[in-house]
Amino acid sequence: MRYAMAIDTRKCVGCSDCVVACQTENDVPIGFCRDWVTETVDGSYPNVVIELRSERCNHCDYSPCVRCCPTGASHIEDGGIVLVTKSKCIGCGACIQSCPYEARYSHPDGYVDKCTFCIHRVRKGEKPACVAVCPTKCMYFGDLDDENSEVSTILKNRKFKALAPEAGTQPHIYYLV
Amino acid sequence: MEDKSILKEFAPQIEKTSIKWWVFFLIFFGMAWFGVYGLYTQIADGHIVTGMRDNVVWGVYIVNFIFFMGISYAGALISGVLHLFKTEWRKPIMRISEILTVVSLLIGPTFILFCIGRLDRLHFLMLHPRIQSPITWDVIAISTDIVGCFIFLYLSFIQDFAILRDYKELKLPNWRKKLYKTLALGYVNTPAQEKNIRRVKNVMAAMIIAIAVIVYSVLAWIFGVTLQPGWHSTIFGPYFVIAAVYSGSGILIILMYIFRKAYHLENYITKKHFVNIGIIMLIIAAFYGYFTFSDYLTKWYGSVKADKVLIDKLFTDFYWFFILSNYVGVLIPLIIMGIPKFRTINSITFAAVIAVLGLWLNRYLIIVPTLETPYLPIQDTREAWIHYSPTWVEGALTFGGIGLFACLFMLASKFVPIVSISELTEEDPQEEKYM
Numbered sequence: 336m337r338y339a340m341a342i343d344t345r346k347c348v349g350c351s352d353c354v355v356a357c358q359t360e361n362d363v364p365i366g367f368c369r370d371w372v373t374e375t376v377d378g379s380y381p382n383v384v385i386e387l388r389s390e391r392c393n394h395c396d397y398s399p400c401v402r403c404c405p406t407g408a409s410h411i412e413d414g415g416i417v418l419v420t421k422s423k424c425i426g427c428g429a430c431i432q433s434c435p436y437e438a439r440y441s442h443p444d445g446y447v448d449k450c451t452f453c454i455h456r457v458r459k460g461e462k463p464a465c466v467a468v469c470p471t472k473c474m475y476f477g478d479l480d481d482e483n484s485e486v487s488t489i490l491k492n493r494k495f496k497a498l499a500p501e502a503g504t505q506p507h508i509y510y511l512v
Numbered sequence: 513m514e515d516k517s518i519l520k521e522f523a524p525q526i527e528k529t530s531i532k533w534w535v536f537f538l539i540f541f542g543m544a545w546f547g548v549y550g551l552y553t554q555i556a557d558g559h560i561v562t563g564m565r566d567n568v569v570w571g572v573y574i575v576n577f578i579f580f581m582g583i584s585y586a587g588a589l590i591s592g593v594l595h596l597f598k599t600e601w602r603k604p605i606m607r608i609s610e611i612l613t614v615v616s617l618l619i620g621p622t623f624i625l626f627c628i629g630r631l632d633r634l635h636f637l638m639l640h641p642r643i644q645s646p647i648t649w650d651v652i653a654i655s656t657d658i659v660g661c662f663i664f665l666y667l668s669f670i671q672d673f674a675i676l677r678d679y680k681e682l683k684l685p686n687w688r689k690k691l692y693k694t695l696a697l698g699y700v701n702t703p704a705q706e707k708n709i710r711r712v713k714n715v716m717a718a719m720i721i722a723i724a725v726i727v728y729s730v731l732a733w734i735f736g737v738t739l740q741p742g743w744h745s746t747i748f749g750p751y752f753v754i755a756a757v758y759s760g761s762g763i764l765i766i767l768m769y770i771f772r773k774a775y776h777l778e779n780y781i782t783k784k785h786f787v788n789i790g791i792i793m794l795i796i797a798a799f800y801g802y803f804t805f806s807d808y809l810t811k812w813y814g815s816v817k818a819d820k821v822l823i824d825k826l827f828t829d830f831y832w833f834f835i836l837s838n839y840v841g842v843l844i845p846l847i848i849m850g851i852p853k854f855r856t857i858n859s860i861t862f863a864a865v866i867a868v869l870g871l872w873l874n875r876y877l878i879i880v881p882t883l884e885t886p887y888l889p890i891q892d893t894r895e896a897w898i899h900y901s902p903t904w905v906e907g908a909l910t911f912g913g914i915g916l917f918a919c920l921f922m923l924a925s926k927f928v929p930i931v932s933i934s935e936l937t938e939e940d941p942q943e944e945k946y947m
Contacts, residue, residue, distance in 0.1 A: 366894070366897075367566065371890070371891075373889075373890070373891050374891065399738070399739070402644055402645070403644075403645050403646055403647065403737070403738075404642060404645055405636075405637055405641065405642055405645040405647035405648045405651070406633075406636040406637065406639075406640040406641070406642065407640050407642050408636075423633075423636060423640065424629070424630065424633070425628055425629065425630050425631075425633045425634060425636050425637065426628050426629015426630045426633075427627075427628055427629075427647055428569040428570055428627065428628075428629070429645065429646065429647050429734070431569050432569070432570070432735075432738050432740060432743075432883075433737075433738045433739070435739045435887040435888065436887075436888060437567070437886045437887070437888060437890055440566045441559070441564075441566070441569050441629055442629075443558060443559075443560070444629075444630075445558075445559075445628075445629030445630040446629055446630055447629070498888060499887065499888060502739055502887075
């Protein structure tokens with residue numbers, strides 16, 4: 336099993352509902368976020384291309400954050416979900432520095448926090464909160480090993496990219512372009 | 513074994529404490545307590561009282577950590593090399609260098625504790641260590657270094673403890689005399705004991721040189737193994753080692769100047785010592801300047817997007833820091849030490865102060881601008897969360913560290929003579945003289 340997410344940059348309107356849903360679902364402290372929306376503008380009028388991306392932890396196969404964690408608090412769960420055991424994290428910040436995607440933050444309680452793909456929902460067969468709430472249905476979540484899953488199907492039929500592939504982390508958030 | 517005339521000269525240093533000494537000690541002690549107050553505020557209110565935020569999670573604390581560790585490694589390297597090569601002129605300054613190593617090694621690692629989010633879980637580093645983490649490498653390396661440097665320092669103290677124990681005219685309370693007796697470990701300077709201690713010191717000198725190089729490289733790799741712009745560099749290990757020796761030789765010169773004045777050591781610490789350590793600083797300044805130039809040139813010319821943003825930031829937001837650290841901090845020591853007629857004790861000390869300040873700024877430039885320049889650009893972050901400015905709490909803890917450093921040094925100088933009597937009176941065996 337390998338969970339992944341595909342995000343359609345052509346359907347995303349940048350409403351940030353995913354950010355709010357995540358903060359509510361996961362009780363993210365005010366001022367912090369586990370996911371965020373970026374806007375990239377290329378070209379100039381009239382040939383302008385705007386790309387909106389909802390970004391979060393890429394749940395990489397080769398996670399530098401997991402590799403550099405001194406206590407094993409950062410680890411990879413079944414299904415390839417990268418998690419932080421908050422009771423084991425000493426808050427040294429090494430993982431924050433090592434993540435090329437800036438996906439982690441230091442929680443006011445001292446430990447490091449990040450996107451969990453809403454594992455508590457996924458285990459119940461539900462979709463992550465950001466996916467469930469998206470008004471344009473631009474996010475697809477599922478098991479890459481299952482050929483018929485929503486995410487596998489869309490990746491078969493659309494062009495996609497990942498962020499910072501040169502980092503060699505093998506990320507599992509795909510942006511449909 | 514004891515040379516009474518030398519001991520007579522140094523005895524007042526540990527017997528009497530002048531009012532001036534107490535005034536300075538209380539000032540530094542006050543600084544240390546200011547640091548304790550800052551720490552109390554940070555523990556009570558959390559890291560929000562510091563300037564560290566979502567992006568810049570390491571700030572002045574890490575800068576101080578690297579800086580103090582660098583001084584320590586430089587002290588170890590200089591004392592190790594001078595001891596191993598039996599350099600004749602080393603004797604009056606060896607003790608300052610050895611104490612410098614241990615005192616800064618005690619202060620440095622405490623700074624890293626201040627940026628840890630959950631200090632109550634610090635023992636997890638021992639309970640659940642993962643060897644693939646650079647943080648674990650650092651824990652192992654620094655612990656080894658602390659043990660090695662303490663042993664080296666203690667070995668150099670044993671003979672002086674024995675001399676102080678045997679010097680009956682010493683006007684000290686009985687508990688101090690008993691303490692010297694205990695710490696001397698029954699050393700009575702038999703030829704066998706003398707030979708053994710010399711052998712062990714030689715082995716330890718060689719070991720602490722190796723440990724110092726390894727430990728400071730490991731420290732550099734904490735940064736070098738990440739993909740952060742400015743950090744991901746193959747020369748970071750040797751660059752850090754060179755920078756450490758640069759700042760350490762500067763601090764050593766400053767301490768030599770202070771103790772020479774304070775304890776009237778003009779007959780022992782002479783211009784020759786300043787010039788010799790200054791020349792070490794000159795050579796290292798050239799290497800340090802070359803490494804700095806090489807590192808920034810490759811980043812600028814390569815034009816990797818994130819590196820380019822970082823270099824632009826260094827030449828705009830951090831312009832004066834960059835100039836002071838990488839131009840003034842290198843060129844002034846190079847000019848003063850490079851032209852022989854400029855080499856006076858005062859000017860060499862001035863060059864050392866410039867080198868030390870420049871190096872501290874260099875460490876700041878390594879840490880802060882990089883953290884303000886994420887690998888992938890982020891948007892809509894609060895201005896205050898991406899731009900780092902240290903708060904009074906970080907300032908208090910920095911002052912506290914400097915205060916504690918000075919206090920420990922002053923106390924050490926009251927516990928043993930600041931110039932090693934045993935080294936001064938001891939002749940190096942002819943076969944061990946290399947320089």
